[in-house]
Amino acid sequence: xxxxxxxxxxxxxxxxxxxxxxxxxxxxxxxxxxxxxxxxxxxxxxxxxxxxxxxxxxxxxxxxxxxxxxxxxxxxxxxxxxxxxxxxxxxxxxxxxxxxxxxxxxxxxxxxxxxxxxxxxxxxxxxxxxxxxxxxxxxxx
Amino acid sequence: xxxxxxxxxxxxxxxxxxxxxxxxxxxxxxxxxxxxxxxxxxxxxxxxxxxxxxxxxxxxxxxxxxxxxxxxxxxxxxxxxxxxxxxxxxxxxxxxxxxxxxxxxxxxxxxxxxxxxxxxxxxxxxxxxxxxxxxxxxxxxxxxxxxxxxxxxxxxxxxxxxxxxxxxxxxxxxxxxxxxxxxx
Numbered sequence: 001x002x003x004x005x006x007x008x009x010x011x012x013x014x015x016x017x018x019x020x021x022x023x024x025x026x027x028x029x030x031x032x033x034x035x036x037x038x039x040x041x042x043x044x045x046x047x048x049x050x051x052x053x054x055x056x057x058x059x060x061x062x063x064x065x066x067x068x069x070x071x072x073x074x075x076x077x078x079x080x081x082x083x084x085x086x087x088x089x090x091x092x093x094x095x096x097x098x099x100x101x102x103x104x105x106x107x108x109x110x111x112x113x114x115x116x117x118x119x120x121x122x123x124x125x126x127x128x129x130x131x132x133x134x135x136x137x138x139x140x141x
Numbered sequence: 142x143x144x145x146x147x148x149x150x151x152x153x154x155x156x157x158x159x160x161x162x163x164x165x166x167x168x169x170x171x172x173x174x175x176x177x178x179x180x181x182x183x184x185x186x187x188x189x190x191x192x193x194x195x196x197x198x199x200x201x202x203x204x205x206x207x208x209x210x211x212x213x214x215x216x217x218x219x220x221x222x223x224x225x226x227x228x229x230x231x232x233x234x235x236x237x238x239x240x241x242x243x244x245x246x247x248x249x250x251x252x253x254x255x256x257x258x259x260x261x262x263x264x265x266x267x268x269x270x271x272x273x274x275x276x277x278x279x280x281x282x283x284x285x286x287x288x289x290x291x292x293x294x295x296x297x298x299x300x301x302x303x304x305x306x307x308x309x310x311x312x313x314x315x316x317x318x319x320x321x322x323x324x325x
Contacts, residue, residue, distance in 0.1 A: 025195065029278065029281050030276045030277065030278055030281055031276075031277050031278055032278065033191035033192040033195070033278070033280070034191075034192050034195065035192065035280075035281055035284065035285070037192075037196060038192050038195045038196055038199070041195075041196055041199040041200050041203075041204065042195065042199050044199075044204060045199045045200075045203040045204055048203065048204055048207050049203075052207060069307070072300055072303045072304070073300070075296065075300070076296055076297060076300045079292075079293055079296055080293070083289075083293065093290075094289040094290055094293065096286060096289075103273075104273075104274065104275035105275075107273070107274040107275055107276065107286055108274075108275060108276070110285075110286070110289075111274070111276065111281065111282075111285040111286055114285055114289060114292065114293075115281075115285060117296065118292065118295075118296050121296050121299055121300055121303075122296075122299055124303065125299050125300065125302060125303030126200075126204055128303050128306070128307060129204075129208065129303065129306050130204065130207065130208065130211075132306060132307070132310040132311070133208050133211040133212065133310075134207075134211050136211075136215065136310070
């Protein structure tokens with residue numbers, strides 16, 4: 001599919017908007033529908049779309065395997081880190097009220113970071129599964 | 142009107158499932174799976190569960206279709222003829238379905254405000270959530286704040302799934318590379 005002009009042009013037009021929508025779903029999740037999981041899968045879907053049109057190797061140049069694997073662990077660590085930040089600030093595990101002098105602002109801060117953690121892990125796992133499935137053929141298995 | 146839309150969509154889903162079961166061409170089956178997921182996502186939008194619809198459209202119709210196409214690339218595109226008659230599995234499936242339908246008779250009616258699930262902690266989340274967390278979207282407030290520990294568990298499940306698939310598919314690649322190095 002790498003030589004199909006229509007697909008390439010449409011993909012180049014659409015992918016920025018898909019990525020923007022993923023960011024919108026991520027950061028607007030406090031007010032509208034959405035959140036970390038949805039943003040993560042939309043992000044991964046955009047990358048899968050890119051890989052399908054432009055080839056797996058181009059996608060691996062944008063997001064290398066090592067980075068994707070690091071994302072899988074980094075998201076969970078970020079989430080747990082927010083939990084321990086609550087402990088260090090004198091509250092319970094995953095207690096956001098203590099993260100800021102203003103309890104409501106603390107809630108905002110805690111939710112922002114754990115949603116970021118969820119999005120990073122989910123998009124990492126989805127992309128890694130895709131890379132592993134799509135990469136099997138190239139290695140002649 | 143909403144009930145009509147949902148019922149039409151569910152009827153279309155039933156049709157697609159029947160066609161799915163009868164189709165032998167696996168490429169057509171994968172396309173039908175994608176169609177089924179999009180119909181499901183539309184049902185979710187009609188039921189005002191937009192975040193579930195987004196997940197269904199992105200994962201069910203998008204990523205898993207691509208993964209299935211990738212799997213199809215590695216095997217033949219025509220389903221093999223079944224080696225046995227379908228009557229026993231069909232009977233077991235029909236019986237299980239009937240038991241499940243029988244079970245739904247005891248459930249509270251759809252969107253019944255008196256249902257037990259709406260009587261326990263839900264009123265407190267709805268009344269106090271926006272004030273306590275300052276977040277207008279109660280779903281986010283419940284998922285990320287009140288039920289933060291559960292969401293941590295869910296994220297860990299996703300992480301474990303990824304780690305498991307890496308462990309399964311990567312080892313084969315290493316064995317293959319070692320094989321290749323041994324040959325010359």
